[in-house]
Amino acid sequence: MFQKTTWIRLPRNVLVGHGVLEDTVTAVEELHLAGRPLIVTSPTPREVAGERVAELFAAAGREPETVVVETASFEAVERVIEAADDMEAGFLVGVGGGKPIDIAKMAADHRGQGFVSVPTAASHDGIVSGRGSVPEKDTRHSVAAEPPLAVVADTEIIADAPWRLTTAGCADIISNYTAVRDWNLARRLQNVEYSEYAGALSQMTAEMLVENADSIKPGLEESAWIVVKALVSSGVAMSIAGSSRPASGAEHLFSHRLDRLVPDAALHGHQVGVGSIIAAYLQDGEKGMWRDIRTALERIGAPTTAEELGIDESTVIEALTTAHEIRDRYTILGNGMSEEAAREAARVTGVI
Ligand SMILES: NC(=O)C1=CN([C@@H]2O[C@H](COP(=O)(O)OP(=O)(O)OC[C@H]3O[C@@H](n4cnc5c(N)ncnc54)[C@H](O)[C@@H]3O)[C@@H](O)[C@H]2O)C=CC1
Numbered sequence: 001m002f003q004k005t006t007w008i009r010l011p012r013n014v015l016v017g018h019g020v021l022e023d024t025v026t027a028v029e030e031l032h033l034a035g036r037p038l039i040v041t042s043p044t045p046r047e048v049a050g051e052r053v054a055e056l057f058a059a060a061g062r063e064p065e066t067v068v069v070e071t072a073s074f075e076a077v078e079r080v081i082e083a084a085d086d087m088e089a090g091f092l093v094g095v096g097g098g099k100p101i102d103i104a105k106m107a108a109d110h111r112g113q114g115f116v117s118v119p120t121a122a123s124h125d126g127i128v129s130g131r132g133s134v135p136e137k138d139t140r141h142s143v144a145a146e147p148p149l150a151v152v153a154d155t156e157i158i159a160d161a162p163w164r165l166t167t168a169g170c171a172d173i174i175s176n177y178t179a180v181r182d183w184n185l186a187r188r189l190q191n192v193e194y195s196e197y198a199g200a201l202s203q204m205t206a207e208m209l210v211e212n213a214d215s216i217k218p219g220l221e222e223s224a225w226i227v228v229k230a231l232v233s234s235g236v237a238m239s240i241a242g243s244s245r246p247a248s249g250a251e252h253l254f255s256h257r258l259d260r261l262v263p264d265a266a267l268h269g270h271q272v273g274v275g276s277i278i279a280a281y282l283q284d285g286e287k288g289m290w291r292d293i294r295t296a297l298e299r300i301g302a303p304t305t306a307e308e309l310g311i312d313e314s315t316v317i318e319a320l321t322t323a324h325e326i327r328d329r330y331t332i333l334g335n336g337m338s339e340e341a342a343r344e345a346a347r348v349t350g351v352i
């Protein structure tokens with residue numbers, strides 16, 4: 001008997017472009033989201049977009065409130081839930097980079113409410129996905145959450161964000177190459193469920209970004225456009241898969257481990273980019289595609305070495321040898337790398 005089922009949760013209104021911040025209220029009204037919005041933001045994004053979003057909702061008679069968060073923690077999620085309870089918020093709006101967006105996403109998920117994502121930086125694909133990532137005890141990776149009902153990505157604002165955030169978003173997309181290969185490996189070795197559509201979409205997204213690498217330059221609003229579209233596409237691949245598998249393999253385990261060893265040392269996307277160089281080397285050896293991944297990262301201006309990440313060699317080796325313990329996800333790391341093998345892989349690829 002045929003027993004497969006699938007439930008794909010996607011954002012419904014995705015606005016990307018110059019000045020679309022001004023359409024935030026319209027995007028919300030189209031979704032029939034009722035009540036008062038609670039805007040969740042962090043200090044700089046509040047200045048560059050959060051205050052304007054509050055003004056727009058106030059002008060529409062929606063009596064918004066704003067809560068400013070600084071760290072991605074469950075304490076912050078609790079604080080946002082309390083604020084939403086106190087004002088009887090109708091829905092939540094996350095304005096900023098990954099941290100306030102994740103916190104708004106998880107608080108909205110807890111309240112069973114709608115949530116709108118207003119990214120001010122194209123730093124990774126969590127800004128559009130149905131995944132939330134807040135560290136708790138030993139976890140560092142994302143968990144399932146409701147995707148945003150709407151995404152409002154104003155390329156004028158995003159193009160003005162620090163360039164390193166955009167190169168981090170690019171590297172997060174380039175890492176899809178190794179993530180899809182790891183997913184295929186897990187399918188063959190462990191009979192893990194695989195989606196051809198999600199795998200193909202994720203890989204195509206990385207290919208298109210690399211093909212457009214010459215148009216991804218600081219100060220060009222078109223760069224923000226290309227990167228945000230890629231992040232949306234990668235988020236959709238995760239929604240189709242119902243997991244982060246299409247965009248997260250060994251290179252993400254390496255990054256999650258680094259986050260625990262040296263929190264906030266480097267951006268998520270930059271860490272997964274370097275991890276992807278090593279994962280590609282492990283997947284197909286010295287003559288394989290790790291050089292192409294490294295070249296793609298270099299063309300965009302993303303880090304390709306431990307030094308450029310600002311992380312010392314011994315920490316990189318420790319992360320490589322223990323990354324497989326992060327979560328129950330089979331990747332090219334298998335049951336773990338020996339220290340010698342980790343050192344060799346990092347040395348051959350020029351990471352150390
Ligand atoms: N939900 C998911 O699937 C994923 C979640 N994450 C999580 O996301 C977080 C990291 O995301 P980030 O965006 O790097 O962090 P973030 O939200 O802290 O932003 C990074 C920095 O960029 C600044 N910034 C943002 N927009 C700006 C603008 N327009 N102009 C000037 N400065 C601006 C912020 O003030 C902040 O200092 C971590 O907590 C990580 O665990 C990472 C990957 C995936």
Ligand SMILES: O=C(CO)COP(=O)(O)O
Binds near residue numbers: 124131140
């Ligand atoms: O960052 C992600 C995809 O790019 C989410 O992956 P994780 O589930 O490993 O956190």
Ligand SMILES: [Zn+2]
Binds near residue numbers: 247248252268
């Ligand atoms: Zn990622």
